[in-house]
Structure formats: C-alpha cells, structure tokens
Amino acid sequence: MQMLIRVFLVLLFMCAAWVRAQSSAPLPVSEIAPGNFVHYGGLEERSAANLGDNANIGFIIGNKCVAVIDTGGSFALGEGLRTALRARTALPVCYVIITHAHPDHFFGAAAFRGEQAVFVGHQNLPRALQQRGTFYLKTLIRDLQDLARGSEVVEPSLLVKDRLELDLGGRTISLTAWPTAHTDNDLTVLDSSTSTLWTGDLLFVQHTPVLDGSLTGFLSVIDQLAQLAPAHYVAGHGRTDQGWNAVLEHERRYFQLLADETRRALKSRRTLQDAIETVGVSETENWVNFDLFHRRNVTAAYTELEWED
Amino acid sequence: MRSRLSWLLLPYVCIFAFVAPARANEKAEPDPAQSTYWEPIRKIMFGDREILDGKDVLRVYLPLRADDASTVPVTVKAQIEQKPDYYLKTVYLIVERNPSPAAGVFHFTLDSGRVQLETRLRFEDFSHVRAIGEMSDGKLYMSSRWVRAAGGCSAPNARNYVPPALMGKMKFKFEDETIKYDEPALVQLMIRHPNESALAGDFDPSKVARFVRSVVVSYAGKPVMTAEVDFSISENPSFRFSFVPHGAGELRAEVEDTHDQRYMQTLTVSEGQKLPGG
Numbered sequence: 001m002q003m004l005i006r007v008f009l010v011l012l013f014m015c016a017a018w019v020r021a022q023s024s025a026p027l028p029v030s031e032i033a034p035g036n037f038v039h040y041g042g043l044e045e046r047s048a049a050n051l052g053d054n055a056n057i058g059f060i061i062g063n064k065c066v067a068v069i070d071t072g073g074s075f076a077l078g079e080g081l082r083t084a085l086r087a088r089t090a091l092p093v094c095y096v097i098i099t100h101a102h103p104d105h106f107f108g109a110a111a112f113r114g115e116q117a118v119f120v121g122h123q124n125l126p127r128a129l130q131q132r133g134t135f136y137l138k139t140l141i142r143d144l145q146d147l148a149r150g151s152e153v154v155e156p157s158l159l160v161k162d163r164l165e166l167d168l169g170g171r172t173i174s175l176t177a178w179p180t181a182h183t184d185n186d187l188t189v190l191d192s193s194t195s196t197l198w199t200g201d202l203l204f205v206q207h208t209p210v211l212d213g214s215l216t217g218f219l220s221v222i223d224q225l226a227q228l229a230p231a232h233y234v235a236g237h238g239r240t241d242q243g244w245n246a247v248l249e250h251e252r253r254y255f256q257l258l259a260d261e262t263r264r265a266l267k268s269r270r271t272l273q274d275a276i277e278t279v280g281v282s283e284t285e286n287w288v289n290f291d292l293f294h295r296r297n298v299t300a301a302y303t304e305l306e307w308e309d
Numbered sequence: 310m311r312s313r314l315s316w317l318l319l320p321y322v323c324i325f326a327f328v329a330p331a332r333a334n335e336k337a338e339p340d341p342a343q344s345t346y347w348e349p350i351r352k353i354m355f356g357d358r359e360i361l362d363g364k365d366v367l368r369v370y371l372p373l374r375a376d377d378a379s380t381v382p383v384t385v386k387a388q389i390e391q392k393p394d395y396y397l398k399t400v401y402l403i404v405e406r407n408p409s410p411a412a413g414v415f416h417f418t419l420d421s422g423r424v425q426l427e428t429r430l431r432f433e434d435f436s437h438v439r440a441i442g443e444m445s446d447g448k449l450y451m452s453s454r455w456v457r458a459a460g461g462c463s464a465p466n467a468r469n470y471v472p473p474a475l476m477g478k479m480k481f482k483f484e485d486e487t488i489k490y491d492e493p494a495l496v497q498l499m500i501r502h503p504n505e506s507a508l509a510g511d512f513d514p515s516k517v518a519r520f521v522r523s524v525v526v527s528y529a530g531k532p533v534m535t536a537e538v539d540f541s542i543s544e545n546p547s548f549r550f551s552f553v554p555h556g557a558g559e560l561r562a563e564v565e566d567t568h569d570q571r572y573m574q575t576l577t578v579s580e581g582q583k584l585p586g587g
Contacts, residue, residue, distance in 0.1 A: 267587045273382040295376035
C-alpha cells in the first residue's frame, strides 16, 4: 500500500513538473526589426490545446530595459513569452503594455508581476477591464479549465490619455491612445528607431476584422493610420509579407463595405435579422473565421448606424 | 402592473444565481418539455393554469446560433387575427436560463392588428426562449425555441456608450413609406438607453440597475402596445409591432425607466404622408 502511495506521489510530481515545463516553454519569437521580437498567435479559436494563443504579442529590448506588448490569452502563454524574453536578455522588464481589453491580449499579464514592471494602458482600459474582466475570466476557465490557472486581470497603473513616450535606453517608444475604433481603449506602440508599429487590433491581417467599438470610428482611425508609413508592423492577428498600405486598404475595404451595405439595408427599411443575413457576404472568401465574427460585426454596425440621421 | 412584474422577477435574480449550473457547452437542442429550468418559472408566473401547445396561436422566431449574445433579434408572430370576440391579449416572453427570465410582458388590443412583435434580447446562457400567449378568453398557449448564445447579461454591454444628453432619445421607424387606413402598419420604436444589466461585471450591487421598465404606445388615444420589460432586453431597446390606424392620429410612446425617468415621443400620422424609416 505504502509502495502504491509512493508511486502515486512520484507520478503526481512528474505530472506537475511536466505541466510546469509545458507552460514555461519559451514561445517561438521572430526578430522582425532590431530589438523587436514578435510571437505570432494562431488564427484558430481558443482551446485548451492552444492555451489562448490567438493574438500577436512580443517585446522590444532597449539598452536599459524591455517593454512587453501584450501578453497572450493565458498565464501559461505569458510565462512562455517571459521565458522567450529571458532567453534573449537579462535586462529588467520596465513596462507591460496592454493594447486593449480583450482576453487574448491581456490574460498573460500576471506572468510579469515578478518583474516589477509598470502596467500601461489606454485611459479607458481600467473601466473596460472592470466591466468585462469577470466575464472573460469565467469563459477562459470554461475553455481552458485547469490550464487557465494563474490567469487574471492586472490593472494598469500608467494610463495614456493621448500620447506617451517611454524610454527603454537608447530607444524611445511612443504610445498613442486612439478614439473609439476596435474598442474604446485601443493603444498602438511605435518604435521610432526601427520604424516598427505595433497596431494591436486596429489592424487585422488574414483574420476577420472585429468590431467592438465604433464602425465610423474605426474607419476614421484607419485613415489616420494610413498617414503613417512604418517600415515594419505587427498586426493584432495574422501575418503577411504585404506592405502597410496594402494590408490597411484590405481592412478598410471590409469596414467600408460593412458600413455601406448596412446603411443601404437601413435605408431600404430592412430589419436587423435581415441585415445580419445579407450584409457583407461578398467578403466571405477574403478572411479566416468569417463565420465566427462577421455576423456579429453586422449586428454592431446596424445597432450603431441605425441612430444616424 | 409594474410592481407585479418586479415581484415576478426578484426571486429569480436570487434563485438562479445559486442554483442554475452553467451548461453552456450543450450542443444538441434539449427537449423544452424536459427543461428543469421551466418548472419553477411556470409555477411562479402561471401557477396551476394549463398551458396549451401554441403552434396554431403564436410562433417565436430566433436564429439558432446567436452571433452576439448581447443583441439577439427575436420575433413573435400571432397565427390568428385579432377579432372582437377572440384576440391575443398578452405575450409573455421568457428566456428561461437568464438570471431574470421574464424578459417582457406585452399587452395588445384590437387596434394592434394581427400581433407581430420584434425586439432584441440578451442571453446569459444557451436557453429555450418561450413565448406564451394569453387569449381574451384567458387560455394560455406556448411556443418555444432553443438558442445557442451565451454571456449577454454579464457580458459587456457598453459598446455604444450612451451620452447623458442622448438618454431617452426615441425614434419611430415604419416598415412602409406610407400607411393605409384600416390596414396594419409595422412600426419600430427605438429608445436610446443603456438598459443596464444588473448582472454585468461592473455593476455595483448597492445600486439600482438603470433599465427601461415600461413602454406604453397608443395611437389616436387608444393603446396599441403596452409592455413591462426587463434588462434581458438589449441596450438601446427596440420594439417593432403593428397597429391599425382608422384615421389620422397621433402615435405616442411613453417610456419609464427604473430611475423614474420618463421619456415621450409623438408622431402625427395620416394616410399618404411619407413616414420616417429609411
């Protein structure tokens, strides 16, 4: 009997060690511009198998310290990002920047608690996290079960109202807080020394763009982003070799069509349900996960634009 | 009427918070007759009254898979005409797994025309939606539909922040450009209001959630649609229903929320006049 217990305990220990090794295995990252390391998340739905690895996340290394930009969809992913970071530098992490309050971007944040980093976000981020955090955690646990362990909402302590420059030593990054577009708390990060723009979910590549803020706002932000001409960029989701103007135009076309066809549906007095079934279907082949997100976008577009006069 | 509804709802906010296990991964459509959620709701709302199969009286239409759990369009259509000796008097709309299952109680008259009601609902979990029609003779008829959508009550409802200045702003939108006397006209009443869910993550339990609780619509002084509603109705509540104009008249909507704010919208309507909607 004692023997059995001993075997059981050894097995348990091995399991725990295996799980730990799994969760802290370094995430693959690519250096897309000097000092800018990106981990590209997958395009499939969140599952226990992918631990919520659905968004592009990464870090920028300066001479003095490191800034992390988004942390992945679970604590385990945050740990994986931290391990990847530690494999490349021993410098302290001074900032953890959350580009907006969606769970695939922020649930790994707690992995950086021990780094003494300052958590940074849009001035509307705390409100959004407060409104949605509990719900997001509940659904994360539903999907990942035990593998969601450690994931939690980390409140930002440094808020960006308009613009903010952060010094990483020999490299300054500028953060821009945007008006309501993808969400009401979108933040972008520009590393001017390499002309690399981290867009958060203001830019979707391959993956169907998602509207959780304002359609008219998104279109106007895309116009402003088009004025920038970064040499390198990191979209919130997906990757491609196409240049800045091409990917931005691809996204703009989708939202413009969504706006035009929704307005047309409203003008011809069609109902929400009717609009959901007909608006934007010609874009089906152009994006991944269209079935999962497009109809929701139409709902958001319709309920926003029906108040236009 | 108002207090009756609150009385109906309150126990559920408490009971369901503790009892109902989230079974959100249920893939197959469960049998509405076997639902364990329904029995306690039925007892409280209808007591021992018999509820008959409603497919020949009223039907409820919803997408099987709702894409946005905070805004799911629902339509209830009567299968019979409103006649003086026999008409559909009340429709109870119930999302049985929502924390407060009675989404609304809607009253109709002979001036409503054949009843058609459309609104938008929040869903906390996959759920049967039940529409129970009460006829003028007091008999009850039920139709139901299963919907896969989850997270609408506690999920975010602040996508379109309502600035205080716009609070209570209303619009009428007609399905057709003009009306004809003695024929039903479909009109949508839109209300700018956050319709706060008391279950949302940010909700301070010491406060009273601010949502629209009553809607009274009349035409030429006679009621056409009166409703007591709840936060299972999506933000910026929308109600589409019909009424039968027998001559020129004023369409009037009076709305009251849980913070005792009252809002009113009127529109004078006559045959041939171009009506808002496009």
